Amino acid sequence: MSPAVGQPIPRKEGRAKVTGRARFAAEYPIRGVVHAIPVLSTISRGRISSIDTAAAQAAPGVLAVLTHLNAPKLPYRPFERPLETSTRVGVFFKPLRDDVIRFNRQYVAVVVATTLEQAEAAAALVRVSYAPLRAISSFEEGLSAAHQPREKGSRGLPYQRGDPELAFAAAAVRVDQRYTIPTEHHNPLETHATIAVWNGNQLTLYDKSQWVKGVQQHAALAFGIPYDQVRVLSPFVGGAFGSALRPWAHIDLAAMAAQVVKRPVKLSLTREAMYGTTGFRPETRMRVRLGANASGTLTAVMHEAWGQTSTYEEYTENTLDATRLMYAVPNLSTVPRLVPMHVSTPQYMRGPGEATGMFALETALDELAVALRMDPVALRIKNEPLADPESKLPWSLRSYVQTMQLGAERFGWARRTPAVGSMKDGGLLIGMGMAGATYPALRFPTSARIRMNLSGSVTVLSAATDIGPGTYTSMAQVAADAVGLDVALVNVELADSKLPYAHAQGASALFASLSPAVREAGRQLARQLAARAVADQRSPLYGLKAETLTAVNGGLSGAGKRESYAALMARSDAPLEVHLTSAPPMSAPKQSTHCFGSHFVEVSVDPDVLEVRVRRVVSAFGVGRVVNPRTAHSQAVGGIIGGIGMALHEQTHTDPRYGRIMNANLSEYLIPVHADVPPIEAVYLDEVDYAIGPLGAKGLGELPIVGVAAAISNAVYHATGKRVRDLPITIEKLL
C-alpha cells in the first residue's frame, strides 16, 4: 500500500460542492428564520444626531429596528489575551454601542423582518442625521499623524544591522525609489453571513469563518456566557483570503437581533457592506534604498513602510519581515510606520505583509539589476545568504536558488533578451520578468480526535476549517497513512466548535499545525487496536506481540497473520477514540523555517493602446513535501491569479471628500476574469523539511501570491521601459 500523502487525491468534498449539497453559512435551512439587514453610515466621522425609525418600524413584516438607542448593551467581557487573529492594540469595534461614527459604512441600525425583501425595503426607510466631523480619508492627510506602531516584536519595531546609511552613501550603484500598493478588498465570492439561533441561553452560529474557535470565544465574551454555551459551525467556506479570520461585528448584530426578536436571525452581508465592515489590505507606501558594489553584491538595504490603519485599532503587517531575510546584506534597516485614518480596521489578506513588502523589494532589485546590467536571477543568486541574516540561525531548508533555477528552465528564461522593448510578437511588445517569494513556515498548537468506527472506517474530527485549501482531503490522507487504511475509508469532520481545538486556517499554518496531531492520534489508535487484538482470543493475532504488528491495508498483520479493522471492530461494542494535542517544541527555535519560491512571467503590451495582458506564468516553489499535488495546484494557481489582480486590476477607490469607497461592488472593483488568466504552471521542488513537522511539509496558502506583482511589473518594464511603482499597472501609467 503506497502512502496516501503525496498522492493527487480528489477533493473529499468536491462532489458535494459542485452538486450544491455543501451548505454554506447563509444556506442552512433553519425553521422560522427571519432576516436582518444593516443600515450603514454615510459619513466617516462624527456623531449620529438623530435617527428616525418610525417609517421602518411601520413597514410590512418588520419585527425590530435596532439602533444605538435601543439595542441591548452587550457585556463584552474582556479577553484574557486578544485573539491571535485580531489586532493587538486598540479596541475592536462594537456595533450599536454609541452614537460615534468611526468610519464610512459603519453599522448604525439593523432592521429585522420576516422576509429578506421586507427587511431590505424597511432598511431603506431608516433616516439618519449626522453631525459630521472632519475625517482623515486620504493617505496624504493621514501621513501627518504617521507614527511607529505600538505593537512590539518583528512587525512593530524598527530594525537595523550594520550601518546602512553609510554603506548606501558609499555604494557604487544605488536605487532609491518609492512604491505603493493601494487598498485592496478580499472579495471572496461567498459574502459574509451569519445565522444566529438561541435555544434558551445556548447560542448556535452558522457563520462564514476561518476559525470557529475564535468566533466561539468572541461570541461567548460578547454575550457574557460560558464558552460551551456557544456553538459555531462553518463546514464550508466560499473563499475568504483572510477576511474571515477575525470575528466581525455582524456576528454580534445577528445574535443580538435574534435575542431581541426571539427568532433565529439570518444576516447576510451585501457585497457593498463588506467594503465597510470585513477588512481590507491596507494602502501601503514604501521607500526602498538599495546599494551594491559594481559586481552586484548588496552592501545596503533600507526599507521603510507606511501602512494604513484605523483610528480605534492598530493593524500592523509583516511588511518588512521578508526584506530582512531575503538577501545577504550586512547593512540593513527596516522602519515600520502606521497611518491612522477614519476607516475600518484592515485585515490580513492573502500573503499579508509579504505580498506588500516583496512587491517593493523585488521591483527595486530588478531596478538594481538594470542599473548593474546584470541578469536579475544572477543578481539574486549572488546575494544568497548561507544562514538567516536576521536570526543568524541556519535555514532548515532554503531552496530559493533552486526554485529560480527550476523556474528559469521551465520558463525558458535563457531566451529572454535583456534590452528593453527587444522582444515582439506580431504587433505586440513582449516582456519577461521574474521575482522571488517567501513566507514563514509556522506551526501552532492544535488538537484532533480520531475514531475507529464499528464498521472499520475512520473518522477524523477537528474544529479546523477548510476554506478551500483541501483540509478535508489532506487530513484524510494523513489519517489513512497513520492508521493504515485506504483514504476512501476516512471521513473528516471539521469546523464545529464542539470538536477539538484547532488554530485558525491562516498564515499557511493549518496543515503543519493539525497534521502532527492527526498523525500521532492515528498511530496511537492503531497501537491500541493492536493491543486489543493480541489480547483477544477471538483474533487471529491473539498472543502476538503488539509492537510487532503493522497497520496496513485496513487492518493489522504480523507473523503471516492478519485481521481487518472491520473484523476487529465487529467484536467491539463501542468505537475507539484517541484525542490528542500537538504543539511545536517550546524551546527556542534552532533553525529558521521558511518557504521560498520564484515567479517567471511573460506579458504582452499593445504599443498603441497600452493594454497589458499576462501571457504565461511559471512559478516554482520550495515548500517541503507536497501533500496533495491536486489541491496544491489549486492553491498555487489561485494565489498567482490573486497576484495578477494585484498587479493589474485591484484597487479600492475612496473619494477623500466623503471618505466613501466609490467602487464597492464587483463591477467597478476589478479582479481578473477568466480571459485575464493565462496558462499557469506551478512546479515544486522535490524536497522534504522536517523542521516544523513529521510529514516534512511546510505551507502553501500564502506563498504563491507573494512576488507575483513584482514579476509582472518587471516584465512590463522589460516590454516598455516604463517602471510602474504604484499598483495597479493601469493604462494611463504607461502612456
Added chain:
Amino acid sequence: MRAFNYSKTRAAGDAVMTVSGQPEAKFIAGGTTLVDLMRINVETPAQVVDINALPLKTIQALPGGGVRIGALARMSEVAEHPLIVQGFPAVSQALLLSASPQLRNKASIGGNLMQRTRCPYFRDTALPCNKREPGSGCSAIGGENRMLAILGTSENCIATNAGDMAVSMSALDAVVRIRGPKGDRTVNLVDFYVVPGSTPNIETVLQHGELILAIDLPAAPHAARSHYLKVRDRASYEFAVTSAAVGLDVQGSTIRSARVALGGVGTKPWRSKEAEAALVGRPATEATFVAAAQIALSGAKPRSQNAFKIPLAQRTLVKALRTLAGGGS
C-alpha cells in the same frame, strides 16, 4: 428595493398606454439594468411593465440591404446573426465585447440603448448627483472621474454613456423606431441621445411611455467594412476606457466614405463628423488617421483623473482605422 406592481403585456399599444398613464411606471425587458438599479434604490418605479411577450424579437433584412432589429432581440442573437456579422461587423463586435455571455443572453437591444451610466455617484444614493437628483450637484467633477466623459460634458454632469453597441450603431447611421401614445415616429440614433447640459436627468429624446420597437441599420460599403475596437482595464467583462467604431470605404488608396464614433469618452455615443470629413478624399495612411484622431478629440475637456483619455482615444481611433485599412476587421 421599493415594493412595486408588476404586469405583463402582449401588445405594444397596451404597453405604451399603461406606462404613459402612470408617471412612475417603467418597461422591463432583460432587467439587467433596471433590476440592478432598483436593488440599490436608484430606480424606484411603482409599476413595472414586462414587455418580453411583445412580438419585437425578429431580425430581418430590409429592402435595399439594411437590417431591422426588433427591440426585444437579445444581444447574443444580434451579435451572431449573419446579416449583422456580414453587413455590420462593428455592431457584432461591439456586442460580443459587451458584458458577459450570460448578460448578453438576457439583455435586449432596446434595453441596451437605454442602459444608464456607470458613474459611481449616480449609483450611490448617499452622495449628490444631478442626474439622479436634479440640483443636488455633480460629485464626479471633483471626485472619481477616471472613467467619465471628456466630450459633450457640462458643469452639471460628465457621465459617460457606457454602451458599446450604441457607439457602433451611431457610427453606422442607425434609426430608432418608436411607438408613443400619439403614434409612431423615427429618430436617428445620433439624435436619440442628448448631452447633459443643464438637465443631466434627460438622456434621450424618448418621452415617458414611448416604446422602442426596432432599430434599422442602413446598408453601406463603410458598414460592411466596419470595425469596433474596445480598450479596457481587463481582458473581458468590463466597460470601455475608450473605444472606436469605424467604417471605411477605400477605393484604390483613397477613402471614399468614412464613419467614426467614439465610446468611453462622451456623454453620448460620440459620432465625429469632423473626423469623417478629415478622412474622406484622403489617402488611407497613418498621417491621415492621426490627423483625423486629433480632430475627433479637439473639443475634449479633461478632468482631474481622465486627461489620459485624450491621447488614448486618439490612439484607439488610429489603431481601429489602421486595422480596417490594413484589411483586417
